[in-house]
Amino acid sequence: KKRNPLPDDIRAAKGGTPLVSLTAYTTPMAQMMDAHCDFVLVGDSVGMVLHGLPSTLGVTMEMMILHGQAVARGLTSAMMVIDMPFGSYEESREQAFRNAARLMAETGAGAVKLEGGVEMADTIAFLVARGIPVMAHIGLTPQSINTLGGYKVQGRGAARDEALADADAVAQAGAFAVVLEKVPETLADEITARVSIPTIGIGASAGCDGQILVVDDMLGLFTAFKAKFVKRYAHLGDDGAAAIAAYAEEVRARTFPAAEHVFADAAAKK
Ligand code: KIV
Ligand code: NA
Known part of the structure; x- marks a missing residue:
């Protein structure tokens, strides 16, 4: 594992040894995974797994900054990526830049992640052109559960072409990697084969360029429910x-x- 990988190193891992990633929200958890992960995500899943919120919609910038600062104190070798919370980037690319810059400046994160495909491509390109590396997140995007109609598998059947278009759009916009959440295995493999950036699977395929899980899920600490794609290692x-x-x-x-x-x-x- 390379020390302090940069977004470009993550991008260069396309097609190589799978990238290893977990979420973290606290210093001790970050310390536990630092030596084993290529990048650590301060996920907005923090709202559900640590704060007992019913979804990620109630997560604020202030929560992300506090948890991001805690995680940063526990990392010496893994890259840190931080989620943009619901409502902090969708309105305009300027709003997205302002909040992404604040997340990076106040936490030391090396990149931000935001949810969305075709509809977020302009925003991704705007941020990347202004010095903010962006990890994209398509397929099941939990901040949109109210319009997706729940935590269903995405990109099945007729929705497959939309998912492919989302993958193409975020890659062309300059994202350095893309999370594929809860999509059919064959779709994940097709996206992995067609985009030039690493795909990071969660409920996707072992053929992705990397995998991520919510750490509280894989450690058996979060037990309110268990998605099919979660494996409990403890x-x-x-x-x-x-x-x-x-x-x-x-x-x-x-x-x-x-x-x-x-x-x-x-x-x-x-
Ligand atoms: O918030 C989160 O934990 C995430 C990962 C599941 C990708 O976005
Ligand atoms: Na998230």
Whole structure:
């Protein structure tokens, strides 16, 4: 793994060893994954997995900046990408630039990610031309659940051509990579073959140029629901609940704190 990869290094990884990525929202999580990931995404999924929001729509610039700053403190080698939250970039390319610049300046992120295909191509080109590397995100775009009609697989059947057009549009606009979320495997493979930038799959295909998961999902920390595309590599939520139950029992039995956790009087100190 290259130290401190830049967007151009990510772009150059097209067709090579798959890019490894996870989301992070806090310093310790960022530290845990820093040595293993090519890039770390401060995802707006933070709203759902850490703040208990029902969707990503309620995530604010201030939340992204605070979590971005925390993640930056935990990274020394992985690149950091930060999500633009709902409402911070859709209105105009100027609005998008203003908020993307603020996210990068206040967190130290090396790039921003925003959702959308053909309709966001102008904005992507505007940002890239002004010094802001952009990761695109097409297929299922969770900020649009209210118009997509839920968290359904995207790009099936007649919608396939629209998804291909979205992929072409963001690549031509200058995005350095594109997240493909919850699309059929054959569509992900077709997009990966036709665009010159790396595809980062989540619920897409092992043939993508990289993969990303929400870290709380893959660690089994977020258990409100589990998407089909999530693989749980650990069950930290269950482990945590068992640890808390053991603590509660020991407190009530007065077996915690034990001798090694308490202090002698200063005069008697060894
Ligand atoms: O917010 C997020 O976690 C994301 C990834 C799932 C791609 O956008
Ligand atoms: Na996101």
